[in-house]
Amino acid sequence: MGLVIITGLTAILAIFGLISALRNKNLLGIVFAFGTAAVFGWFAVMTLIHSGFPAVH
Template sequence: MALAIMFGLVTLFALWALFREMKKKNLFAVGFAFLTLAVFGWFTVMTVIDLFHSGGWGAGH
């Protein structure tokens, strides 16, 4: 559960950074923020799906 929360926080920070850097028109930082958002967003979604699919919060496989 803690891993999903940490991934979610990183995803939210990356989303905030993406919008901030788009406003500044810093395309290099926009690229890195987008990649971070894509990777950690995917990790967040898949971790939450795994938690629900495995039948428990930290129960193991």
């Protein structure tokens, strides 16, 4: 569960970075922030789906 939290927080911070890069019209920042948000967000969601929920007995 800790991995989901860390990757989720990284994705959220990347979204804030993306917003900041969009405001400053920084093209390279937009590309890297979008890529980071996409990769870490996808990894957090898929980790949560695959092994994040406790097993039901």
